[in-house]
Amino acid sequence: xxxxxxxxxxxxxxxxxxxxxxxxxxxxxxxxxxxxxxxxxxxxxxxxxxxxxxxxxxxxxxxxxxxxxxxxxxxxxxxxxxxxxxxxxxxxxxxxxxxxxxxxxxxxxxxxxxxxxxxxxxxxxxxxxxxxxxxxxxxxxxxxxxxxxxxxxxxxxxxxxxxxxxxxxxxxxxxxxxxxxxxxxxxxxxxxxxxxxxxxxxxxxxxxxxxxxxxxxxxxxxxxxxxxxxxxxxx
Amino acid sequence: xxxxxxxxxxxxxxxxxxxxxxxxxxxxxxxxxxxxxxxxxxxxxxxxxxxxxxxxxxxxxxxxxxxxxxxxxxxxxxxxxxxxxxxxxxxxxxxxxxxxxxxxxxxxxxxxxxxxxxxxxxxxxxxxxxxxxxxxxxxxxxxxxxxxxxxxxxxxxxxxxxxxxxxxxxxxxxxxxxxxxxxxxxxxxxxxxxxxxxxxxxxxxxxxxxxxxxxxxxxxxxxxxxxxxxxxxxxxxxxxxxxxxxxxxxxxxxxxxxxxxxxxxxxxxxxxxxxxxxxxxxxxxxxxxxxxxxxxxxxxxxxxxx
Amino acid sequence: xxxxxxxxxxxxxxxxxxxxxxxxxxxxxxxxxxxxxxxxxxxxxxxxxxxxxxxxxxxxxxxxxxxxxxxxxxxxxxxxxxxxxxxxxxxxxxxxxxxxxxxxxxxxxxxxxxxxxxxxxxxxxxxxxxxxxxxxxxxxxxxxxxxxxxxxxxxxxxxxxxxxxxxxxxxxxxxxxxxxxxxxxxxxxxxxxxxxxxxxxxxxxxxxxxxxxxxxxxxxxxxxxxxxxxxxxxxxxxxxxxxxxxxxxxxxxxxxxxxxxxxxxxxxxxxxxxxxxxxxxxxxxxxxxxxxxxxxxxxxxxxxxxxxxxxxxxxxx
Numbered sequence: 001x002x003x004x005x006x007x008x009x010x011x012x013x014x015x016x017x018x019x020x021x022x023x024x025x026x027x028x029x030x031x032x033x034x035x036x037x038x039x040x041x042x043x044x045x046x047x048x049x050x051x052x053x054x055x056x057x058x059x060x061x062x063x064x065x066x067x068x069x070x071x072x073x074x075x076x077x078x079x080x081x082x083x084x085x086x087x088x089x090x091x092x093x094x095x096x097x098x099x100x101x102x103x104x105x106x107x108x109x110x111x112x113x114x115x116x117x118x119x120x121x122x123x124x125x126x127x128x129x130x131x132x133x134x135x136x137x138x139x140x141x142x143x144x145x146x147x148x149x150x151x152x153x154x155x156x157x158x159x160x161x162x163x164x165x166x167x168x169x170x171x172x173x174x175x176x177x178x179x180x181x182x183x184x185x186x187x188x189x190x191x192x193x194x195x196x197x198x199x200x201x202x203x204x205x206x207x208x209x210x211x212x213x214x215x216x217x218x219x220x221x222x223x224x225x226x227x228x229x230x231x232x233x234x235x
Numbered sequence: 236x237x238x239x240x241x242x243x244x245x246x247x248x249x250x251x252x253x254x255x256x257x258x259x260x261x262x263x264x265x266x267x268x269x270x271x272x273x274x275x276x277x278x279x280x281x282x283x284x285x286x287x288x289x290x291x292x293x294x295x296x297x298x299x300x301x302x303x304x305x306x307x308x309x310x311x312x313x314x315x316x317x318x319x320x321x322x323x324x325x326x327x328x329x330x331x332x333x334x335x336x337x338x339x340x341x342x343x344x345x346x347x348x349x350x351x352x353x354x355x356x357x358x359x360x361x362x363x364x365x366x367x368x369x370x371x372x373x374x375x376x377x378x379x380x381x382x383x384x385x386x387x388x389x390x391x392x393x394x395x396x397x398x399x400x401x402x403x404x405x406x407x408x409x410x411x412x413x414x415x416x417x418x419x420x421x422x423x424x425x426x427x428x429x430x431x432x433x434x435x436x437x438x439x440x441x442x443x444x445x446x447x448x449x450x451x452x453x454x455x456x457x458x459x460x461x462x463x464x465x466x467x468x469x470x471x472x473x474x475x476x477x478x479x480x481x482x483x484x485x486x487x488x489x490x491x492x493x494x495x496x497x498x499x500x501x502x503x504x505x506x507x508x509x510x511x512x513x514x515x516x517x518x519x520x521x522x523x524x525x526x527x528x529x530x531x532x533x534x535x536x537x538x539x540x541x
Numbered sequence: 542x543x544x545x546x547x548x549x550x551x552x553x554x555x556x557x558x559x560x561x562x563x564x565x566x567x568x569x570x571x572x573x574x575x576x577x578x579x580x581x582x583x584x585x586x587x588x589x590x591x592x593x594x595x596x597x598x599x600x601x602x603x604x605x606x607x608x609x610x611x612x613x614x615x616x617x618x619x620x621x622x623x624x625x626x627x628x629x630x631x632x633x634x635x636x637x638x639x640x641x642x643x644x645x646x647x648x649x650x651x652x653x654x655x656x657x658x659x660x661x662x663x664x665x666x667x668x669x670x671x672x673x674x675x676x677x678x679x680x681x682x683x684x685x686x687x688x689x690x691x692x693x694x695x696x697x698x699x700x701x702x703x704x705x706x707x708x709x710x711x712x713x714x715x716x717x718x719x720x721x722x723x724x725x726x727x728x729x730x731x732x733x734x735x736x737x738x739x740x741x742x743x744x745x746x747x748x749x750x751x752x753x754x755x756x757x758x759x760x761x762x763x764x765x766x767x768x769x770x771x772x773x774x775x776x777x778x779x780x781x782x783x784x785x786x787x788x789x790x791x792x793x794x795x796x797x798x799x800x801x802x803x804x805x806x807x808x809x810x811x812x813x814x815x816x817x818x819x820x821x822x823x824x825x826x827x828x829x830x831x832x833x834x835x836x837x838x839x840x841x842x843x844x845x846x847x848x849x850x851x852x853x854x855x856x857x858x
Contacts, residue, residue: 069441069443070436070437071436071439071440071441071442072439072441074436074437074438074439075439080437082433082434082437085434086431086433086434086437087431087434088426088427088430088431088434088435089430089431090430091426091427091430095423098423099423099427099435099438099440100438102420102423102424102438103420103424103438103439103440104438104439148438152438152439292646292649292650294653340823340827343827344826344827349592349645349646349649350587350590350592351826351830353592353646353649354592354778354782354822354826355822355823355826355827357594357778357822358818358819358820358821358822358823358826359819359823360819361771361775361815361816361818361819361822362816362819362820362823364815364819365813365814365815365816365819366813366816368812368813368816369812369813369816372812477657480650480653480654480657483646483650487647519661519664519665520661520665522657522661523658523661523662526654526657526658529650529651529654530639530640530651533639533640533643533647533651534639536643536647537639537642537643
């Protein structure tokens, strides 16, 4: 479904991603793990056209995304749950959610059903429907961001470090919700530092270090992997 | 851009207080201030939109109004089109002009910080002023329309009745704009971009298109206002110039990006000016009221932030 | 050392100009120097990251202060320049204290309003200022001797250039640069940002006040329309932008370049010649944001560094 080939990304002539290749298949949940600054966020930004200097190929359902503008990429069936939320603080929770589907033609007609589905997964959002997004707690804002991403009825949901800044109990709750979402046949691309939680929902994972992929394994194998155990799980 | 108001209540309080005092002292100043203040608000609204949504302070704002006035003037002189009817073609003309300015210049400095944006729009404002000077010189021009000089008498006061059109138009435009922002998809897109352009892009909004739309619409509203103003003002290349400053003063007063506040702020300023003007021998100082207001607001913000 | 001789040469050339140049060239040079000082003063404020549109306002303020102090208080014209400076500085201090805490667009717009505000004040205080018809002095400074006037203005300009260099070389330079580039870091490293901003705003306004005073003493009259003219706002900005901002050389080169063009423009385009300056500002912002001086210097350096690179790569082989 998503295929990245030979990707090189630069910030002001400094190369941050090298010859990267990866893919996400239909109905598959894929993780990208790596320490801070390894290039996880940059990879996601490159896929979504949020960085300028990108070389290589990013194919989504056969279409090359590298020439497309971000808003247009988001209309192809990809949704992003960004790391720093990017909500609309002066709009209500409901308005935020509705904006998630308002500009995606496939999702717009079924806005009400999707909304019900999201309220079902995140009952707290239903409760706070008319509250301004800026007044929600950090955890609730994260739920709202995921909800907004789902409103677009994406075929691929990309999550950029959803656990960042959340207290442990909320992280566990969030990943349970993500598991529910995964069962709705949405492909997931998850960039995460929290490997322990990430491994619970993914099928397959890549390990990214210094802008290069150093490992690609299934979730079970990653759990067994010595490097992973030492560097990421602290076993 | 905030529609959900938090801070306009104090403006309401000040306005209410002024209205009572002035109403007792000189009722005509009150009505005159309401009329003039509505016009200020109408002109400040587009500046507030561009500033609130695109984060660009357009120093050529007043000059777009001047261009509108001259366009309306030309239509009247050459084709005898009544200024009120010419509001439509002038609206369209300014939408197009706004689009051209956006594509050629503004688009290139979006997100570049205030410095190049201020200098750029300052340069554009000079270019427009000087172009007008080259074609029409600095000689003031007037358009006389009988309907615009009618007046009504209340008690001992004579008040221009045409200017009530400003009040009507201001309220109409504000109402329509709010409906548009709340109820339409494009309006919601505009609103979203104003709060968080990156977030807007992520939900599939073409941010560039929204910017273009806002700049064109703002420019268009100035065209509309120009046609309505023309019968009551004398036009010269610098007619619109002070309006950039006045509009900014109103925006500062209302709080950045607030729409409701603009109307209140405009009326407050209008009444305050009318009061100063009514003081015998000191009428000439009324041009400084907006500056006093601006400095007062800035001082208040200083205290808030300290 | 080579540099000092180079600069000295230029100073001597400039100082001896009256001996080999005709009256017209002297007049043009005087005007260029006036705008050069204004341009440098504008740029010095910009170096702190604050865009000021106040130059025309303080210029006008200085002009009136100087004229009124000569004709009402009967002080010597040269002394009146100090009066103009102090007056402009005082007003800048008050305005700066009010506005410089908020900065950015608030500062820009407030300074933009200043010329208008001063003009309204001048119009209304007609007993003192002559209102809209202005006032005249019985005679110009130094009895209208254009050579002496030129020297006076050259002297002031050299001092302004030295101040500008000092500002770009001394310890203040680091403070100012860091305020412009990253204010939070500047603050956390112990720089009193507000104090620096007020300081620079006050002394650049004082320079503008002096220049306004000199200008008035040269032409022996003030009038709101011409004293608060857009020229004194627009040209200095265009000059600094064309030459290259944040440097001393930029405004100097820009002033000479645009000053010469300006004389020509006034001849062929009596109406609306300022259009060109508006256009210049727009073009520079869009296509040449670094100005001529820096682009030229960079090209020169690039060529040098390419040569170095070539050397290095040939060694590698």
